[in-house]
Amino acid sequence: MAPVFEYAPAPESRAIADIAPSYGLFIDGEFVEAADGKVFKTVSPSTEEVLSEIARAGSEDVDRAVKAARRAFEKWSALPGAERAKYLFRIARIIQERSRELAVLETLDNGKPIKETRDADLPLVAAHFFYYAGWADKLDHAGYGANPRPLGVAGQVIPWNFPLLMLAWKIAPALATGNTVVLKPAETTPLSALFFADICRQAGLPKGVVNILPGYGDAGAALIAHPDVNKVAFTGSTAVGKEIARTVAGTRKKVTLELGGKGANIVFDDAPIDQAVEGIVNGIFFNQGQVCCAGSRLLVQESIQEELLESLKRRLSTLRLGDPLDKNTDIGAINSEEQLTRITSLVEQGEAEGAERWSPACELPESGYWFAPTLFTNVTQAHTVARDEIFGPVLSVLTFRTPDEAVAKANNTPYGLSAGIWTEKGSRILAVANKLRAGVVWSNTFNKFDPTSPFGGYKESGFGREGGRHGLEAYLDV
């Protein structure tokens, strides 16, 4: 069916984000070159255009940054909570003021649609700083006893899928509780963290309280292993998470890990189908499926499989893939060539194992890294596409007959981060939610986030929670 109306191009102007040709590391309040002079390029995944050249941190830089953070810790932690709060409120306000600029920047560097950076990432980033700002002078009331103490220097390593949001999740609670921070953003998305360094400058944050070290895995490993780091926070793959857990063994470092997932989105036969379809789409195609809590396994009750799949395919056919800066774009670019290769190889494996692959008619741009929204049907629990985290716009569809079978299949994974339940029956929601081994359960909705709500996984999805009152615990000596 040909669309009645075509969309006119609606590009957001990129002029608002003024990207410098090169950036340094942000250590002790200054932008500096890497000790060994190394640099790397960050490219826009939708065009492969080089956006900027960035200093690449090595272990010497890690040491410098940790020392700066340690020096800053004494004063920062001694500051009355109310004063720390005001710094965080300032940062939150500046983020709001500069949110259009940051949204454009994030879209350029990450490849995700402007619709998402503008409407999801940035409002949440500001909200996290607001939320934790208010905790800074109320820590006595957080349920961890009177006068809970900060840990010291927090070494934080974040992924490329939500660069600025993950920064906010890490830095806001760390600063609110009186810790100082050395943060390593991902090598494919360093820009928004460097812009955040400028926001710290505008807010007048004391030198050394926040240090940003763009770099690769080696810098992250050096940061986590640094003997003067007291707290390690990591979001990323389960494989790296396990390596980190081994690295910190036998030390006193406190650790939180937010790792992979293979979320089950369970649709019962009495579910509101249209809403469920929207939830499924949002669950797996939001940010091109590059979301640890993505609903990458659709478990649909057998009796409505046909009807649901038909609606879902119809809906997928209306998704618009292309220029992430276009305000009408639903599906942007895959973050990197490396990630695209991984998605492609897992999808090929899915086909080779006998799962049935389907994508809507979808033209992919010639340059950049793209992957069409993809469905697998005829999937069994043994298939790779039902077990491995693909981290891309790929949905595996499985069926079930009874609620017990749905729960058993949903829990049949080493992960335990997220799950979804779609049914009109309240008692079923509660019964199924109780049995799911997952840290976040969305019923009749999916992929909702809020700074007041703890987020984090069971089993191999990691330890600890971020967000809410629970998120404070990770940064306090309790």
Place this chain on the structure above:
Amino acid sequence: MSDRLTVFKTYKLYVGGKFPRSESGRVYEVTDSKGKWLANAPLSSRKDARDAVVAARKAFGAWSGATAYNRGQVLYRVAEMLEGRRDQFTREVADAEGLSKSKAAAVVDATIDRWVWYAGWTDKIAQVVGGGNPVAGPFFNLSSPEPTGVVAVLAPQESSFLGLVSVLAPVIATGNTAVVVASEKAPLPALSLAEVLATSDVPGGVVNVLSGRTAEIAAPLAAHQDVNAIDLAGADEVLAKDLEIAAADNLKRVLRPQPVDYTETPGTDRLTAFLETKTVWHPTGSLGASGSSY
């Protein structure tokens, strides 16, 4: 008339609600603080540890699914049964730790009181650490704690009874099931505690007690893919590091060893260390009852 010959007790493991001998057929000598022989305790093997995990996993569904009120009643029942065996435990603790009878009795009293303390926690911890979150949108969401699963507990080496109960009770109070490795040198109070658990209302498999070499039994538990968490209280620094590395393989929750004065009333740390937080969201369609015109 000659003195009556006492009847010795054969100490056994406690696995899945039964009292098996060690699969290995091995025992080791347990002596009192002066080196006098007390009994032969089972020297558990890797296989005993695996059997205990299977039993603990099997018991997890029903125990974690029981109401908090029910779990509290069951734990309180344990305290009742301990009270009835106060003299026996006093003797065993005195032998194990080289304490005078009155000091040992004080330890046993404190231990029984500790059970009572934890029994009262079962239906309160969710209110203390869970709650509703004021989400900025038309959603209702609730964070509640849930047990993490099967927990391996290395009981403290020096405090054979009070320490043991202080690390075991919080694990099961929150709905986890446990595989406990008793103090290597002083395992008898732990093995006798198993008899109390078996005759109170704690379902079989909820607590499994192994005795033997801590390092030998702990290694397979730390590496076991179906164990969700490990309390390293009874491990020395070197062993604790090795076990923590092994535990990383399936990202077990690890409670590192730390200096604890078991005579002090504990905080909630040991309760929360083995809990997950689950946050369940649901749309409300509105922002709450305050919008009502009534």
